[in-house]
Amino acid sequence: MDARTHAHAPGFPPGCPDSGDVLRALTASGTPHELTLVVVTSALRAGVEEAGDHERGLDRVRASLARIGALCGPAWSPSYYGKDLVLVRPGRHDPAALRLPLAVAAGGVRHGWAWDRLVLPSGAEPGFAALLRACYAVSMAARLCRDEPLLPALAPAALATVPGRLTVRGTASLLAGVLVRPYGERGTGAGEDPRMPGVPSADGWPGSARVAAGGWLVMTDVHDIEWGTVAPDPTGSRVTAGNAQELLDLAALWQAGGSPAEVFPAAYRIRQRRERELVDHLAALAYGVHGFGTLHGTFGDGLCGLVTDPSALRRSLARANRASAGRLASGAGAAPVGAGGIGAARPRAAFALHVTKTLKGTGQPPDGVQLFGDQLSRPAAEAALRFLDRMREAGPSAPGAHHLDHARRHRAHWLRHLPECCRSRATGLLAPP
Structure with a gap:
């Protein structure tokens, strides 16, 4: 399949087609047939932290996936989205022959x-929908195998280890961690x-950045998209929902013996709805x-x-956050x-x-925007320090510990932006630990 005939996967190197476009083409005939599906995923946060910059880390991950896709060859119709590579080939094939890596040197x-x-x-649309749902399940298995390389690579076998593991x-978090897009709706x-x-x-x-002159x-970033934001005050009231938080009941059902056939379709529908909300929020912004x-x-x-x-x-951020109040809230730095x-x-x-x-859920800054060089108000500064202090008390393995790591790396910037008091x-x- 020629990548030039498909939409490009945004942000990926040249020649990397978008998965939605490729998968739709593979199912366009509407004829029932067997496929072998492989998903390669990546440890994005680790790549970003190692690079010290989100864009550079993301570029490194995407370049690595592009190299793997090129090695697999056109017979597997490699396509890309998010931090994943999707390989699809008509017929029954053994992906072990691809010698897919656990890491790229x-x-x-x-x-x-x-x-x-x-x-x-049968049918183009039912086939496309079935393939997307299969990608969801196989992507979850790929994430398990990324973190536990000794697990079986066959998706149903890997997923069968989830209860108890x-x-x-x-x-x-696993059910929520796979990128799902509402393809084809608009x-x-x-x-x-x-x-x-x-x-x-x-x-x-990249073109905009090259010609930047001033401005x-x-x-x-959407704050706490996985678990949602809870107000850091005695009320503990929920400010926004979270992708994983909305899937807790289904996760409990799976752990209690519910079958993937029962859990996955419901989880997929929730993920689709949440992704529609995210797309609408980002488009408004x-x-x-x-x-x-x-x-x-x-x-x-x-x-x-x-x-x-x-x-x-x-103004834009305030409007977008109002429109998605209770569901999603973004912050912006400039x-x-x-x-x-x-x-x-x-x-x-x-x-x-x-x-x-560090200020999520506090109402500080009131419009959600922080400009570099603008000193924080005393209420905002105290709220930020309380958050970072909680991260220190929770320890380096606690969720959110990377926020304190980041603050320590940028200690000079913090001291510049805090009021004297x-x-x-x-x-x-x-101070370094």
Whole structure:
């Protein structure tokens, strides 16, 4: 299958087609036939942390997947989305012959893979839907194999180990951790991500970055998309829902002996709904800065781009967050693009975004935007330090510990942005362990 005839997978190297486009073509005949399906996934967070930069880490992961896809050859119709490579070949085949790696020496990205066979039902749309659902299950198995390389690579066998291997929360996280896109429900316009109507494609970002002259570099992120945000106060009220949090009941059912045939279809429907909500949220945020810049879908649940006026970003983020209140909430960090260009602005915008992550659920800053160079108010500073102090008390293995690691790496920026009354406390808190 010629990659040039398909939509490009945004953000991936040239020649990497989008999975949705390729899978739709493979099922277009509507004729029932057997397929062998392989999914290769990646340890994205580890790659990002090692690279020290989200964009560079994501580029490393995508380049690694592209190398694997090229080695597998065109007979397997390699296609890409998120942090996954999908391989599909008509007929019964043994993927062991592909010698898929657990890690790639060039770049050192850790991967896992799993496979299965399925017979497509009659009809193009039923076949496409069945293949997407199969990708969901095999992707979950690939994640298990990534973290436990001794598990069997055959997806049903790997998934059969979940009850007893994972906790209910771990099972919910597994059900939520696979990227699902509501393919085919709305058409995309020119320059938009083929998976996310209304969101400018990541493929447009490198060109925008090259010609950047002034303005503000913006990075956005949906806070706590996995577990949702709970207010860090005595009420503990829920601020937003989370993908995994909504799957806890199904995770408990699976752990209690429910079959995948019972659990997976219901989980898949929830994931589709949540992804529709995410796409709508990101599209609203991107649309809100039209006329003042462009925000591209460079991250799975965030945007990156340039705006000329931070007030336009503030208005757009406030509107998008109001529209998805109780379900999703984004924060945004921005840094001026000065003489050092995008390269100098990138870590500053990333720092500003991380400030908003330490303040999630607090209502600080009120509009969800932090500009690099703007000192935090005393209430915001105290809320951020309370969050980081909780991370320190929880220990390095606790969920969210990476926030404290990031703050310690950027200690000088924190001290610069805190009011004088908070700096003494922060000096000790952010000291190397």
